Amino acid sequence: MKESYIDILHIRRMAFEHIAKIAYENRPITDIGLEVYDILPGESATYRENIFRERAVMGERLRMGIGLDARTADKTDAITEGLDQMDVKERIYHPPLVSVIKIACEACPENKVTVTDQCKACIGHPCVNVCPKNAITFTSEGSIIDQDKCIKCGKCVSACPYNAINHQKRPCAESCGVKAIHSDELGRAQIDSDKCVACGRCISTCPFGAISDKSEIYQLIKAIQADKKVYAILAPSFVGQFGPNVSPKQIREAIKALGFTDVIEVGLGADLTTMNEAHEYLEKVPTGEFPFMGTSCCFSWKMMVRNQFPEINDYISESSTPMIYTGLQMKKRDPDCKVVFVGPCISKKLEALEEEVAEVIDFVITFEELLGMFLAKGIEPSEIQVEEEMMDASETGRNYAVKGGVAEAVVKRAKEIRPGIDVAVEAADGLSNCVKLAQLAKLGKMDGKLIEGMACFGGCVGGPGTVVADTKTGKAVRAFAKESIYRSPADNDKIPTEDRPDDEKLKVSEDKE
Structure with missing residues (x-):
């Protein structure tokens, strides 16, 4: 769209x-x-x-x-x-x-096959011949489909040499x-x-x-106008959302101009997710405790598994999402502050209502809603002059925004902890593909693997709350990731030592194995 x-x-x-x-x-x-x-x-x-x-x-x-x-x-x-x-x-x-x-x-038809005026009434009438339910009648003026008999199999659509038969489906339902x-x-x-x-x-x-x-x-705006400090935590997919010539640091300053106290990259929390999920995988999959492990970042993916595949729900990572970890860091720095997640995703609005999250994340808005706020205040990010660079996250943390980025980060970190380990990965983007991935996992086809589910095509950059298409922002995200001075989440000195998982403990476990 x-x-x-x-x-x-x-x-x-x-x-x-x-x-x-x-x-x-x-x-x-x-x-x-x-x-x-x-x-x-x-x-x-x-x-x-x-x-x-x-x-x-x-x-x-x-x-x-x-x-x-x-x-x-x-x-x-x-x-x-x-x-x-x-x-x-x-x-x-x-x-x-x-x-x-x-x-x-407009009450679009859910599922209907009709003959259009492009029908040539050809004497071969393959549509009639392929119909398994004899739902199509050939006349000298063209074919006619009996809707009571039609099972919407689409065979006539494929068989028509003039592309004269249309299979209409409700766009919203088809995409769900x-x-x-x-x-x-x-x-x-x-x-x-x-x-x-x-x-x-x-x-x-x-x-x-x-x-x-x-x-x-x-x-949110009413909260900003109150006395408490309000921090924006910015999802990794923000890069390129407000024009190809708008830099990440200009976006940060534009957000501060709306009244926010400061802006922090959610990539900071992504680094914590990476470290914790790498530990989880190494502790549970090679040991046989888990047959496989699923990533935890996409809340729509997690809800889908919870609702439709409860048998494998326990094998989704227990690590918190980058949004939660970043929010926790901000609350540690300023317990009385308000934290606002700004991203491409609307399911984060539901995640923020979860019992363990509600006290960490106070508001959730999308990039599209953020743009509305810029327009209301007459703020043009491209016109802002700023020198200070953003540097809250590692390269792999920033790449969480694109398909495969989460698994890529976890695998890289797992290999840093345990060199030589082979971690097989399966990634799916788009909710229908995530359902198929979960079905395969339930059947035992994903055993031993790290599986990544992203409900949006292309990853978070394809989210419903984005401003620009993922085809234009994916490369920008990768380029911004390479600008990080931190190659690994373990290098990120913004993360307190006490919040990091204990690598030495994991190495002791390996020796025992």
């Missing part, structure tokens, strides 16, 4: 910008009702069939941007309904995180790796919250912009 759904991206960013403006300008939260007319002025619709529906959809999007639920048409009251409950300076969350804005959904999307009573998309793992792929693929997640930028 990053490159081709430009109008939808524009709509989303306008919503974030206008919410942030209200917060920064200390205007009444009820002004959201007026912002709809600023965003969509006049009487002519730009994106939909009429301005009234367009404004209604924008109103629900703004409400979700404040943290409220999206409503259906039969329950739609004033846009300002319930806003007073959200006018706080702490995280406030009511499930679900991801919802369909019903009045925006855990099959969490079905239809409601009116044929509109409906998300099963028990299956959803908040990967955000449906948000990115809906061509009507009818699916969104809740935001907490309003509450």
Whole structure:
């Protein structure tokens, strides 16, 4: 979506910008009702069939941007309904995180095969011949598909020499790796919250912009305006997100200009994850305690395993994610501070609600939401002059943002601890591929391996909260990683000695083996 759904991206960013403006300008939260007319002025619709529906959809999007639920048409009251409950300076969350804005959904067919007007009524009619259910009738004017008989196998689609048969699938449902999307009573998309793992792929693929997640930028800005210090911890995928000519140090200064006390790379926490996961692997897989070990960084991957493959859940690393480790470091430095994770991922909003995480991470926002804050404050990162470089993470910690980066870091560290060890790796990106990886692991096909699951294609750089496509940022991440003065996480002197795992203890264990 990053490159081709430009109008939808524009709509989303306008919503974030206008919410942030209200917060920064200390205007009444009820002004959201007026912002709809600023965003969509006049009487002519730009994106939909009429301005009234367009404004209604924008109103629900703004409400979700404040943290409220999206409503259906039969329950739609004033846009300002319930806003007073959200006018706080702490995280406030009511499930679900991801919802369909019903009045925006076009009720796309879930799965339908149809003959188009490109049909030439050819006398060979291979579509009729290959249909296993005799669902296709040949006429002199073209083929006709009996929808009651059609099983949507797609054989006729492949057989037609004129590409005249179309297999239409609902984009959001087709992209959902855990099959969490079905239809409601009116044929509109409906998300099963028990299956959803908040990967955000449906948000990115809906061509009507009818699916969104809740935001907490309003509450975050109110927290920034309060007396406590607020630190931003920045996910490794931030590189290149705000233009090819914007350096990492300019992004850091731009974030500080929003009112943050300081900005720290989450790559710092990634270094801790690397060291701990390397220890876990060496302690548990070669000894036979674990048949294999899965990485822990992607929360959507972890939720998917927890929900669908509980048999192998214990074999996912117990090490904390980079977000958590970085948050813990900040709380140690300043126990009274607020910590804000800024990244590409919306499932981190759910991870931050976990019992052991809630006191460490106070807010989670995406790069897209951060951009809305920049726009609200008129901040252009490329214009900022700054000399001091960012240097919080090792090369391998910074590479966590790309597919294979986590496993690559863990393997490298394991070999530093135990030279000569052979660590086989299997990595999957995209939630559907992660499901296949978990299935293979359950069947014993991954034994002895370190397996990495990344719910987003390309890794974190392909997350739903990114601003730029992963094809443009992946190389930038790798280049920034090479600029680190720390080749190994063990070299990172920003990590206190007491927080590092004991390598000597592991070497003693090896001697006993």
